[in-house]
Amino acid sequence: xxxxxxxxxxxxxxxxxxxxxxxxxxxxxxxxxxxxxxxxxxxxxxxxxxxxxxxxxxxxxxxxxxxxxxxxxxxxxxxxxxxxxxxxxxxxxxxxxxxxxxxxxxxxxxxxxxxxxxxxxxxxxxxxxxxxxxxxxxxxxxxxxxxxxxxxxxxxxxxxxxxxxxxxxxxxxxxxxxxxxxxxxxxxxxxxxxxxxxxxxxxxxxxxxxxxxxxxxxxxxxxxxxxxxxxxxxxxxxxxxxxxxxxxxxxxxxxxxxxxxxxxxxxxxxxxxxxxxxxxxxxxxxxxxxxxxxxxxxxxxxxxxxxxxxxxxxxxxxxxxxxxxxxxxxxxxxxxxxxxxxxxxxxxxxxxxxxxxxxxxxxxxxxxxxxxxxxxxxxxxxxxxxxxxxxxxxxxxxxxxxxxxxxx
Numbered sequence: 001x002x003x004x005x006x007x008x009x010x011x012x013x014x015x016x017x018x019x020x021x022x023x024x025x026x027x028x029x030x031x032x033x034x035x036x037x038x039x040x041x042x043x044x045x046x047x048x049x050x051x052x053x054x055x056x057x058x059x060x061x062x063x064x065x066x067x068x069x070x071x072x073x074x075x076x077x078x079x080x081x082x083x084x085x086x087x088x089x090x091x092x093x094x095x096x097x098x099x100x101x102x103x104x105x106x107x108x109x110x111x112x113x114x115x116x117x118x119x120x121x122x123x124x125x126x127x128x129x130x131x132x133x134x135x136x137x138x139x140x141x142x143x144x145x146x147x148x149x150x151x152x153x154x155x156x157x158x159x160x161x162x163x164x165x166x167x168x169x170x171x172x173x174x175x176x177x178x179x180x181x182x183x184x185x186x187x188x189x190x191x192x193x194x195x196x197x198x199x200x201x202x203x204x205x206x207x208x209x210x211x212x213x214x215x216x217x218x219x220x221x222x223x224x225x226x227x228x229x230x231x232x233x234x235x236x237x238x239x240x241x242x243x244x245x246x247x248x249x250x251x252x253x254x255x256x257x258x259x260x261x262x263x264x265x266x267x268x269x270x271x272x273x274x275x276x277x278x279x280x281x282x283x284x285x286x287x288x289x290x291x292x293x294x295x296x297x298x299x300x301x302x303x304x305x306x307x308x309x310x311x312x313x314x315x316x317x318x319x320x321x322x323x324x325x326x327x328x329x330x331x332x333x334x335x336x337x338x339x340x341x342x343x344x345x346x347x348x349x350x351x352x353x354x355x356x357x358x359x360x361x362x363x364x365x366x367x368x369x370x371x372x373x374x375x376x377x378x379x380x381x382x383x384x385x386x387x388x389x390x391x392x393x394x395x396x397x398x399x400x401x402x403x404x405x406x407x408x
Contacts, residue, residue: 001398004154010147012111018076018102019065025055032059033096035067037075040088045121047073047088053099061097067104069093070113072120076141077101084141085129089117103143111151115159118166119151122392152396162395169391173384180380187373188244194366195319195359205349213313216303217344219277220266220296229253234260237268237296239276239283245318245367247274247285253297260295268294268301271310275300275317275326275343281336282326284317286310300343308348312356315363316348 019034033052041048067073067090074087078101087105090113098104105120107113119125128149132141154162211217220237229236233254241249260267268274272287277300287310304310316322329342351359394400 001152001154003158004152004398007151007153008147009105009149009151010143012108012151012153013116014106014108015143015147016064016104016106018098018100018104019061020100021055021059025059027054027056030054030057031095032057032061034099035073035096035102036099037078037083037086037101040073040075040083040086042083042086045086045088045117047090049094052096065097067094067096067098068106070107072105072107072113072117073098074103074105074120074141075101076103078139081139084139085125085146087117087120089114103141110156111153112156112159112163114163114167116151118163118392119396122396123389124393124396125149152398154398162400165400166391166395170388173388177381177384180377180384184374184377184381187370187377190370190373191245191315191363191367192319192323195315195321195363205351205355207347208350209344210302210346210348211344213308213348213350214302214304216272216301217340218265218301219340220274220299220301221263222298225297228255228259230256233257235291235294237274237291237294237299239279239297239299242274242276242283242285242299243280244283245285245314247288247291249291255295260293263295266295266301268292268296269303271304273302273304273310273314273317275302275338278332278335278337281330281338282317282323284314286314300338300340302343307353308350309353309356309360311360312350313348315360321349 021034032055034055035047036053038051039048040046069090069092071090072087073090075083075085078084105116107116125146128146129141132145153159231254233256235249235251236253236255237247237249238253241247268287268291270287270289270292273284274287274296276283277298302310302313304313317326325346326338326343329346330336330338331342350356391400
Protein backbone atom coordinates (compact mmCIF):
# COMPACT_ATOMS: atom_id res chain seq x y z
CA UNK A 1 0.00 0.00 0.00
CA UNK A 2 1.81 3.06 -1.30
CA UNK A 3 2.44 5.72 1.34
CA UNK A 4 1.19 3.53 4.21
CA UNK A 5 3.20 2.91 7.36
CA UNK A 6 2.64 0.63 10.30
CA UNK A 7 3.12 2.20 13.71
CA UNK A 8 2.33 1.10 17.23
CA UNK A 9 -0.63 2.70 18.99
CA UNK A 10 1.79 4.16 21.52
CA UNK A 11 3.59 5.98 18.69
CA UNK A 12 0.51 7.70 17.28
CA UNK A 13 -1.45 8.54 20.41
CA UNK A 14 -1.07 9.66 24.00
CA UNK A 15 -2.98 8.16 26.87
CA UNK A 16 -4.38 9.78 30.00
CA UNK A 17 -5.87 8.20 33.11
CA UNK A 18 -9.21 9.39 34.43
CA UNK A 19 -10.10 11.49 37.47
CA UNK A 20 -10.20 9.86 40.89
CA UNK A 21 -12.48 11.30 43.55
CA UNK A 22 -14.17 10.20 46.76
CA UNK A 23 -17.76 9.15 47.25
CA UNK A 24 -18.21 12.20 49.46
CA UNK A 25 -17.55 14.43 46.41
CA UNK A 26 -20.64 13.16 44.57
CA UNK A 27 -23.64 15.51 44.32
CA UNK A 28 -26.97 15.44 42.49
CA UNK A 29 -25.92 18.20 40.10
CA UNK A 30 -23.08 20.63 39.56
CA UNK A 31 -20.90 22.10 36.82
CA UNK A 32 -18.52 19.13 37.21
CA UNK A 33 -19.86 16.28 35.11
CA UNK A 34 -17.92 12.99 34.95
CA UNK A 35 -18.19 10.32 32.26
CA UNK A 36 -17.96 6.67 33.32
CA UNK A 37 -18.03 3.24 31.67
CA UNK A 38 -21.82 3.29 31.32
CA UNK A 39 -21.49 6.39 29.12
CA UNK A 40 -20.08 4.22 26.33
CA UNK A 41 -22.80 2.18 24.64
CA UNK A 42 -21.36 -1.29 24.05
CA UNK A 43 -23.54 -2.10 21.04
CA UNK A 44 -23.13 1.13 19.09
CA UNK A 45 -19.66 2.13 20.35
CA UNK A 46 -20.96 5.65 20.86
CA UNK A 47 -21.15 8.20 23.64
CA UNK A 48 -24.29 8.03 25.81
CA UNK A 49 -24.87 11.16 27.88
CA UNK A 50 -28.08 9.98 29.56
CA UNK A 51 -26.53 9.25 32.97
CA UNK A 52 -23.68 11.56 33.92
CA UNK A 53 -22.18 11.53 37.43
CA UNK A 54 -21.65 14.91 39.12
CA UNK A 55 -19.13 15.90 41.74
CA UNK A 56 -18.94 19.03 43.86
CA UNK A 57 -17.94 22.32 42.22
CA UNK A 58 -15.29 22.67 44.91
CA UNK A 59 -13.31 19.83 43.28
CA UNK A 60 -10.69 21.25 40.96
CA UNK A 61 -10.56 19.26 37.72
CA UNK A 62 -7.30 19.50 35.74
CA UNK A 63 -7.63 20.12 32.01
CA UNK A 64 -5.89 16.78 31.40
CA UNK A 65 -8.83 14.99 33.03
CA UNK A 66 -11.37 16.43 30.61
CA UNK A 67 -12.36 14.93 27.27
CA UNK A 68 -11.44 16.74 24.07
CA UNK A 69 -13.06 16.70 20.65
CA UNK A 70 -11.45 14.11 18.39
CA UNK A 71 -10.12 12.01 21.28
CA UNK A 72 -11.28 8.52 22.21
CA UNK A 73 -12.75 7.49 25.54
CA UNK A 74 -11.86 3.91 26.51
CA UNK A 75 -13.03 1.72 29.38
CA UNK A 76 -10.03 0.48 31.36
CA UNK A 77 -11.75 -1.33 34.25
CA UNK A 78 -15.03 -3.19 34.44
CA UNK A 79 -16.71 -6.05 36.25
CA UNK A 80 -17.64 -7.41 32.82
CA UNK A 81 -14.90 -8.51 30.45
CA UNK A 82 -17.05 -7.63 27.43
CA UNK A 83 -17.02 -3.94 28.41
CA UNK A 84 -13.26 -3.77 28.86
CA UNK A 85 -11.63 -1.82 26.02
CA UNK A 86 -14.88 -0.48 24.56
CA UNK A 87 -14.37 2.94 22.99
CA UNK A 88 -16.36 5.99 21.93
CA UNK A 89 -15.34 8.99 19.86
CA UNK A 90 -15.64 12.38 21.53
CA UNK A 91 -17.49 14.21 18.77
CA UNK A 92 -17.85 17.64 20.37
CA UNK A 93 -16.19 19.92 22.90
CA UNK A 94 -18.00 18.66 25.99
CA UNK A 95 -16.97 20.28 29.25
CA UNK A 96 -16.85 16.90 30.96
CA UNK A 97 -14.27 14.98 32.94
CA UNK A 98 -13.73 11.23 32.66
CA UNK A 99 -13.59 8.94 35.69
CA UNK A 100 -10.86 6.79 37.15
CA UNK A 101 -11.95 3.59 35.41
CA UNK A 102 -11.63 5.32 32.04
CA UNK A 103 -8.81 6.47 29.80
CA UNK A 104 -8.50 9.10 27.10
CA UNK A 105 -6.61 8.39 23.89
CA UNK A 106 -5.51 11.59 22.18
CA UNK A 107 -4.17 11.31 18.65
CA UNK A 108 -1.13 13.12 17.31
CA UNK A 109 -1.40 15.68 14.45
CA UNK A 110 -0.79 13.17 11.65
CA UNK A 111 -3.67 10.91 12.72
CA UNK A 112 -7.39 11.47 12.24
CA UNK A 113 -9.23 10.61 15.47
CA UNK A 114 -12.15 9.08 13.64
CA UNK A 115 -9.78 6.88 11.61
CA UNK A 116 -8.30 5.52 14.83
CA UNK A 117 -11.79 5.12 16.31
CA UNK A 118 -12.87 2.90 13.43
CA UNK A 119 -9.75 0.80 13.84
CA UNK A 120 -10.39 0.34 17.58
CA UNK A 121 -13.94 -0.83 16.89
CA UNK A 122 -12.75 -3.47 14.43
CA UNK A 123 -12.24 -7.18 14.98
CA UNK A 124 -8.48 -6.58 14.86
CA UNK A 125 -8.58 -4.64 18.12
CA UNK A 126 -11.10 -7.03 19.70
CA UNK A 127 -8.72 -9.89 18.96
CA UNK A 128 -6.00 -7.95 20.74
CA UNK A 129 -8.26 -7.50 23.77
CA UNK A 130 -9.18 -11.19 23.72
CA UNK A 131 -5.50 -12.12 23.73
CA UNK A 132 -5.12 -10.22 27.01
CA UNK A 133 -7.88 -12.26 28.65
CA UNK A 134 -5.38 -14.92 29.67
CA UNK A 135 -3.73 -12.42 32.02
CA UNK A 136 -4.12 -12.56 35.78
CA UNK A 137 -6.07 -9.31 36.04
CA UNK A 138 -8.52 -9.60 33.17
CA UNK A 139 -10.82 -6.82 34.37
CA UNK A 140 -8.21 -4.06 34.19
CA UNK A 141 -6.58 -2.66 31.09
CA UNK A 142 -3.34 -0.69 31.11
CA UNK A 143 -2.22 1.36 28.12
CA UNK A 144 1.04 -0.59 28.03
CA UNK A 145 -1.08 -3.69 27.30
CA UNK A 146 -2.27 -2.18 24.01
CA UNK A 147 0.51 0.30 23.22
CA UNK A 148 2.06 -2.19 20.79
CA UNK A 149 -1.18 -2.65 18.82
CA UNK A 150 -0.21 -2.11 15.15
CA UNK A 151 -1.81 0.84 13.35
CA UNK A 152 -1.81 0.70 9.53
CA UNK A 153 -1.39 4.39 8.77
CA UNK A 154 -1.86 6.03 5.35
CA UNK A 155 -1.25 9.76 4.80
CA UNK A 156 -3.70 12.05 6.60
CA UNK A 157 -5.59 12.91 3.41
CA UNK A 158 -6.18 9.20 2.71
CA UNK A 159 -7.26 8.63 6.31
CA UNK A 160 -9.92 11.30 5.88
CA UNK A 161 -11.08 9.80 2.58
CA UNK A 162 -11.47 6.39 4.20
CA UNK A 163 -13.35 7.93 7.14
CA UNK A 164 -15.76 9.71 4.76
CA UNK A 165 -16.45 6.46 2.89
CA UNK A 166 -17.01 4.53 6.13
CA UNK A 167 -19.24 7.27 7.55
CA UNK A 168 -21.54 7.09 4.55
CA UNK A 169 -21.58 3.29 4.42
CA UNK A 170 -22.16 2.93 8.14
CA UNK A 171 -25.00 5.45 8.08
CA UNK A 172 -26.75 3.27 5.49
CA UNK A 173 -26.04 0.15 7.56
CA UNK A 174 -27.43 1.88 10.68
CA UNK A 175 -30.67 2.64 8.84
CA UNK A 176 -30.96 -0.94 7.59
CA UNK A 177 -30.19 -2.26 11.09
CA UNK A 178 -32.86 -0.07 12.69
CA UNK A 179 -35.44 -1.31 10.16
CA UNK A 180 -34.46 -4.94 10.72
CA UNK A 181 -34.66 -4.51 14.51
CA UNK A 182 -38.12 -2.94 14.19
CA UNK A 183 -39.28 -5.77 11.94
CA UNK A 184 -37.82 -8.32 14.38
CA UNK A 185 -39.87 -6.84 17.23
CA UNK A 186 -42.99 -6.90 15.05
CA UNK A 187 -42.37 -10.52 14.09
CA UNK A 188 -41.98 -11.56 17.71
CA UNK A 189 -45.17 -9.68 18.65
CA UNK A 190 -47.27 -11.52 16.07
CA UNK A 191 -48.45 -14.34 18.39
CA UNK A 192 -49.72 -12.03 21.15
CA UNK A 193 -51.44 -9.78 18.61
CA UNK A 194 -53.00 -12.80 16.88
CA UNK A 195 -54.57 -13.98 20.13
CA UNK A 196 -56.57 -10.74 20.24
CA UNK A 197 -57.75 -11.32 16.68
CA UNK A 198 -58.81 -14.85 17.60
CA UNK A 199 -61.17 -13.41 20.24
CA UNK A 200 -59.29 -14.73 23.29
CA UNK A 201 -61.38 -12.68 25.72
CA UNK A 202 -64.60 -12.70 23.72
CA UNK A 203 -67.05 -15.12 22.18
CA UNK A 204 -68.24 -17.87 24.50
CA UNK A 205 -65.40 -17.45 27.00
CA UNK A 206 -66.56 -16.98 30.59
CA UNK A 207 -64.47 -15.16 33.17
CA UNK A 208 -63.26 -17.28 36.07
CA UNK A 209 -61.05 -16.53 39.05
CA UNK A 210 -57.68 -18.20 38.34
CA UNK A 211 -57.50 -19.60 41.88
CA UNK A 212 -60.64 -21.64 41.12
CA UNK A 213 -59.09 -23.12 37.99
CA UNK A 214 -55.91 -24.61 39.47
CA UNK A 215 -54.84 -27.24 41.97
CA UNK A 216 -51.57 -25.46 42.74
CA UNK A 217 -50.39 -21.86 42.56
CA UNK A 218 -47.18 -21.35 44.50
CA UNK A 219 -43.76 -19.74 44.43
CA UNK A 220 -40.67 -21.48 43.24
CA UNK A 221 -37.83 -21.40 45.73
CA UNK A 222 -37.23 -17.89 47.08
CA UNK A 223 -33.92 -17.27 48.77
CA UNK A 224 -30.18 -16.87 48.20
CA UNK A 225 -28.77 -19.09 45.46
CA UNK A 226 -25.06 -18.56 46.01
CA UNK A 227 -24.55 -21.84 47.87
CA UNK A 228 -27.22 -24.06 46.33
CA UNK A 229 -25.75 -24.70 42.88
CA UNK A 230 -23.86 -27.85 41.98
CA UNK A 231 -21.98 -28.77 38.81
CA UNK A 232 -24.27 -31.69 38.04
CA UNK A 233 -27.67 -32.50 39.44
CA UNK A 234 -31.31 -31.50 39.03
CA UNK A 235 -31.92 -28.75 36.43
CA UNK A 236 -33.00 -25.53 38.11
CA UNK A 237 -35.10 -23.17 35.98
CA UNK A 238 -34.76 -19.40 36.28
CA UNK A 239 -36.70 -16.43 34.92
CA UNK A 240 -34.17 -15.97 32.13
CA UNK A 241 -35.18 -19.37 30.76
CA UNK A 242 -38.78 -18.22 30.14
CA UNK A 243 -39.61 -15.78 27.37
CA UNK A 244 -42.55 -15.31 25.01
CA UNK A 245 -44.22 -18.66 25.74
CA UNK A 246 -40.96 -20.57 25.25
CA UNK A 247 -38.91 -22.40 27.89
CA UNK A 248 -35.21 -22.68 27.00
CA UNK A 249 -32.94 -24.16 29.67
CA UNK A 250 -29.28 -23.23 29.15
CA UNK A 251 -27.89 -26.11 31.22
CA UNK A 252 -25.95 -23.81 33.57
CA UNK A 253 -27.92 -24.08 36.83
CA UNK A 254 -28.34 -27.29 38.80
CA UNK A 255 -29.26 -28.19 42.37
CA UNK A 256 -28.66 -31.33 44.40
CA UNK A 257 -31.38 -34.01 44.64
CA UNK A 258 -31.47 -33.31 48.39
CA UNK A 259 -32.22 -29.60 47.86
CA UNK A 260 -34.85 -30.51 45.28
CA UNK A 261 -36.57 -32.91 47.69
CA UNK A 262 -36.48 -30.30 50.46
CA UNK A 263 -38.44 -27.92 48.21
CA UNK A 264 -41.08 -30.35 46.99
CA UNK A 265 -43.86 -27.73 46.82
CA UNK A 266 -42.29 -26.33 43.65
CA UNK A 267 -41.20 -29.59 41.99
CA UNK A 268 -42.50 -29.33 38.45
CA UNK A 269 -45.05 -31.52 36.67
CA UNK A 270 -45.54 -31.82 32.92
CA UNK A 271 -48.13 -29.25 31.84
CA UNK A 272 -47.45 -26.82 34.69
CA UNK A 273 -47.31 -23.16 33.73
CA UNK A 274 -44.31 -21.12 34.88
CA UNK A 275 -45.06 -17.42 35.25
CA UNK A 276 -42.13 -15.03 35.63
CA UNK A 277 -42.54 -13.32 38.98
CA UNK A 278 -39.87 -10.58 38.98
CA UNK A 279 -38.28 -8.47 36.26
CA UNK A 280 -39.86 -9.26 32.89
CA UNK A 281 -43.11 -10.23 34.61
CA UNK A 282 -45.95 -11.88 32.75
CA UNK A 283 -43.82 -14.04 30.49
CA UNK A 284 -44.76 -17.67 30.84
CA UNK A 285 -44.20 -21.12 29.37
CA UNK A 286 -45.49 -24.66 29.81
CA UNK A 287 -43.29 -27.27 31.47
CA UNK A 288 -42.47 -30.01 28.91
CA UNK A 289 -42.00 -33.69 29.88
CA UNK A 290 -38.19 -33.39 29.98
CA UNK A 291 -38.41 -30.96 32.91
CA UNK A 292 -40.86 -32.95 35.01
CA UNK A 293 -39.39 -33.46 38.50
CA UNK A 294 -37.13 -30.41 38.26
CA UNK A 295 -37.41 -27.19 40.27
CA UNK A 296 -37.38 -23.43 39.76
CA UNK A 297 -36.43 -20.14 41.34
CA UNK A 298 -38.59 -17.05 41.99
CA UNK A 299 -41.29 -18.00 39.49
CA UNK A 300 -44.94 -18.79 40.10
CA UNK A 301 -45.78 -22.45 39.49
CA UNK A 302 -49.36 -23.09 38.34
CA UNK A 303 -50.94 -26.53 37.96
CA UNK A 304 -54.24 -26.17 36.03
CA UNK A 305 -57.32 -28.29 36.65
CA UNK A 306 -58.49 -30.49 33.73
CA UNK A 307 -60.92 -27.83 32.46
CA UNK A 308 -58.02 -25.46 31.73
CA UNK A 309 -55.25 -26.37 29.30
CA UNK A 310 -51.81 -25.26 30.47
CA UNK A 311 -50.92 -24.21 26.91
CA UNK A 312 -54.05 -22.05 26.77
CA UNK A 313 -53.25 -20.39 30.10
CA UNK A 314 -49.69 -19.68 29.01
CA UNK A 315 -50.95 -18.27 25.71
CA UNK A 316 -53.28 -16.00 27.67
CA UNK A 317 -50.44 -14.71 29.87
CA UNK A 318 -48.41 -13.94 26.75
CA UNK A 319 -51.29 -12.17 25.00
CA UNK A 320 -51.85 -8.43 25.04
CA UNK A 321 -54.77 -8.91 27.45
CA UNK A 322 -52.72 -11.13 29.74
CA UNK A 323 -49.76 -8.73 29.80
CA UNK A 324 -52.14 -5.88 30.64
CA UNK A 325 -53.67 -7.93 33.45
CA UNK A 326 -50.33 -8.79 35.08
CA UNK A 327 -49.10 -5.20 34.63
CA UNK A 328 -52.13 -3.93 36.57
CA UNK A 329 -51.32 -6.10 39.59
CA UNK A 330 -47.55 -5.61 39.59
CA UNK A 331 -45.81 -4.19 42.62
CA UNK A 332 -42.36 -2.62 42.99
CA UNK A 333 -41.28 0.62 41.35
CA UNK A 334 -37.73 -0.44 40.47
CA UNK A 335 -38.08 -4.18 39.85
CA UNK A 336 -41.61 -5.24 38.84
CA UNK A 337 -42.94 -8.12 40.96
CA UNK A 338 -46.01 -10.37 41.06
CA UNK A 339 -47.43 -11.99 44.18
CA UNK A 340 -49.24 -15.32 44.29
CA UNK A 341 -52.13 -13.66 46.11
CA UNK A 342 -52.75 -11.14 43.32
CA UNK A 343 -52.25 -13.68 40.52
CA UNK A 344 -54.72 -16.04 42.20
CA UNK A 345 -57.40 -13.33 41.95
CA UNK A 346 -56.97 -12.70 38.21
CA UNK A 347 -60.11 -13.19 36.15
CA UNK A 348 -59.31 -15.44 33.21
CA UNK A 349 -61.49 -15.90 30.08
CA UNK A 350 -62.04 -19.65 29.74
CA UNK A 351 -63.94 -21.11 26.77
CA UNK A 352 -64.73 -24.80 26.39
CA UNK A 353 -61.87 -27.28 26.10
CA UNK A 354 -62.76 -27.71 22.42
CA UNK A 355 -62.56 -23.94 21.87
CA UNK A 356 -59.26 -23.77 23.79
CA UNK A 357 -57.83 -26.46 21.53
CA UNK A 358 -59.07 -24.74 18.36
CA UNK A 359 -57.54 -21.43 19.43
CA UNK A 360 -54.24 -23.12 20.24
CA UNK A 361 -54.10 -24.65 16.76
CA UNK A 362 -54.34 -21.19 15.20
CA UNK A 363 -51.92 -19.78 17.76
CA UNK A 364 -49.27 -22.42 17.05
CA UNK A 365 -49.50 -21.72 13.32
CA UNK A 366 -48.84 -18.03 13.97
CA UNK A 367 -46.00 -18.94 16.36
CA UNK A 368 -44.38 -20.98 13.60
CA UNK A 369 -44.65 -18.09 11.11
CA UNK A 370 -43.42 -15.65 13.75
CA UNK A 371 -40.30 -17.71 14.44
CA UNK A 372 -39.58 -18.06 10.73
CA UNK A 373 -39.85 -14.30 10.23
CA UNK A 374 -37.78 -13.58 13.33
CA UNK A 375 -35.07 -15.92 12.05
CA UNK A 376 -34.98 -13.99 8.75
CA UNK A 377 -34.44 -10.68 10.54
CA UNK A 378 -31.89 -12.19 12.92
CA UNK A 379 -29.91 -13.38 9.91
CA UNK A 380 -30.26 -9.93 8.36
CA UNK A 381 -28.86 -8.30 11.50
CA UNK A 382 -25.98 -10.79 11.60
CA UNK A 383 -25.21 -10.08 7.94
CA UNK A 384 -25.20 -6.32 8.55
CA UNK A 385 -22.82 -6.78 11.48
CA UNK A 386 -20.53 -8.91 9.31
CA UNK A 387 -20.70 -6.30 6.56
CA UNK A 388 -19.46 -3.62 8.95
CA UNK A 389 -16.49 -5.74 9.93
CA UNK A 390 -15.79 -6.59 6.30
CA UNK A 391 -15.70 -2.90 5.42
CA UNK A 392 -13.38 -2.18 8.34
CA UNK A 393 -11.06 -5.01 7.30
CA UNK A 394 -10.87 -3.68 3.75
CA UNK A 395 -10.42 -0.12 4.97
CA UNK A 396 -7.36 -0.95 7.05
CA UNK A 397 -5.96 -3.24 4.39
CA UNK A 398 -5.94 -0.42 1.83
CA UNK A 399 -8.64 -2.12 -0.26
CA UNK A 400 -11.62 0.18 0.31
CA UNK A 401 -12.89 2.31 -2.54
CA UNK A 402 -15.99 4.50 -2.35
CA UNK A 403 -17.70 2.49 -5.07
CA UNK A 404 -17.09 -0.83 -3.27
CA UNK A 405 -18.40 0.52 0.05
CA UNK A 406 -21.61 1.89 -1.45
CA UNK A 407 -22.18 -1.34 -3.41
CA UNK A 408 -21.81 -3.36 -0.22
